[in-house]
Amino acid sequence: MKYLAIVGTNSDVSTNRMLLHFMQKHFLSEAEIELYEIKDLPAFMEPEDSDIPEKVEELSQKILNADGVIIATPEYDHAIPAVLKSALEWISYTSQALTDKPVLIVGASHGTLGSSRAQAHLRQILDSPELAARIMPSSEFLLGKSQGAFDSEGNLIYPDKVSELDEIFREFVLFTDITTKLLAEKVQNKGAKKFTWQE
Numbered sequence: 001m002k003y004l005a006i007v008g009t010n011s012d013v014s015t016n017r018m019l020l021h022f023m024q025k026h027f028l029s030e031a032e033i034e035l036y037e038i039k040d041l042p043a044f045m046e047p048e049d050s051d052i053p054e055k056v057e058e059l060s061q062k063i064l065n066a067d068g069v070i071i072a073t074p075e076y077d078h079a080i081p082a083v084l085k086s087a088l089e090w091i092s093y094t095s096q097a098l099t100d101k102p103v104l105i106v107g108a109s110h111g112t113l114g115s116s117r118a119q120a121h122l123r124q125i126l127d128s129p130e131l132a133a134r135i136m137p138s139s140e141f142l143l144g145k146s147q148g149a150f151d152s153e154g155n156l157i158y159p160d161k162v163s164e165l166d167e168i169f170r171e172f173v174l175f176t177d178i179t180t181k182l183l184a185e186k187v188q189n190k191g192a193k194k195f196t197w198q199e
Contacts, residue, residue, distance in 0.1 A: 001031040001173055004066040008073035008084040008122075010039035015108040015146035016072035022156050023070070023106075027169055033070070036062060044089040052094050059087065060095035068102035068176040069133070075109050075118035085125070092130040100183055102176040103133040104168070106141040108149070114142025136175045141168050 005020045017035075024033040041055050063069060073080045091097055105122055107115030119140060126133040143149055143161060151157050156165070 001067045001176055002065070003031055003033045003068050003070050004062050005033050005035050005070040005072065006084075006087070007035060007037050007039075008071055009081050010083040011074075014074065015110070015143070015149065016074050016106075018150050018154055019106060019108050019143060019146070019156070020070065020072050021154055022150065023165070023169070025154070026156075026162075026165075030169070030173060034062070034066075038083055038087040041083070041087050041090065044086040044093070046093065053090075056090045056094060060091060060097040063091070063097040063101060064095070066101070067180065068104065068172065069098065070104045070106065070172075071122065073105065073107045073115055073118050073122055075107065075113070075115040078117040079121045080118045080125070084122075088125055088131060092128070096130060096132075098126065098131045098133040100179075101133050102172070102179045103135050104139065104141075104172045104175075105135065106143070106165075106168075108143035108146035110145070110147050112144040114144040114146070116140065116142055134179050136172055139168055139171065141165055 005024065007014065007017045007020060009016055020035050024035060027033060036059065038059070041059065042053050073084060103126060105119050107119050109115045119142070123135055125131065126135050141164065149156055149158055149161070156162050
C-alpha cells in the first residue's frame with residue numbers, strides 16, 4: 001500500500017508530525033507512507049483565472065497517486081487548524097482528488113482528549129459532497145499528553161497506544177483494499193450495464 005500522510009498544521013514543532021514520522025517508520029514493512037507538509041500551500045482564495053497554484057496541483061497529484069490518505073490533525077478551539085481547512089478548500093474547489101479516497105484520521109494533543117473534537121470536525125468536512133472521501137468508520141486514534149509521548153529517537157513510548165495504533169492501521173489497510181475493490185467493481189458494473197426501453 002502507498003499512503004500520503006498529511007501533516008495538518010503549519011507549526012514547526014508538532015507532535016502530530018512526530019506521530020506521522022513514527023507511523024512511517026513503524027509500518028515500513030506494511031506500507032509506504034509519504035509525509036506531506038501543507039504549511040507551504042497558499043491560503044485559499046478563489047482564483048480570478050483558471051491558474052491553480054503549483055503547490056495545490058502537487059498535493060492533488062500526490063493524493064490521486066496514493067492508495068489512501070492519512071491526516072493528522074491537532075485541535076484548535078474544538079476545530080481543525082485553519083491551514084488544514086484551507087488545504088481541503090483547495091482540493092474541493094479544484095481537483096476533488098479526495099473523492100472516494102480511503103482516509104484515516106489520527107490526532108495528537110497536549111491535553112488528555114487527543115483532538116477528539118477536531119477529528120469529528122474533520123470527518124464532517126471530508127463527508128461534504130465536494131470532497132466525498134471514504135472515511136474509515138468507527139475509528140479514532142487519539143494521542144493525549146503527546147508532549148511526553150515520544151522518546152529522543154521519535155518512538156511512541158506508550159505501549160497501549162502502540163498496540164491501538166497497530167490495530168487501527170491493520171484495519172485501515174484492509175479498509176483500503178476493500179474500498180478499492182468495491183469501487184473497481186462499481187465502475188465495471190456501471191460500464192457493463194446497457195439501457196433498453198424494454199427493461
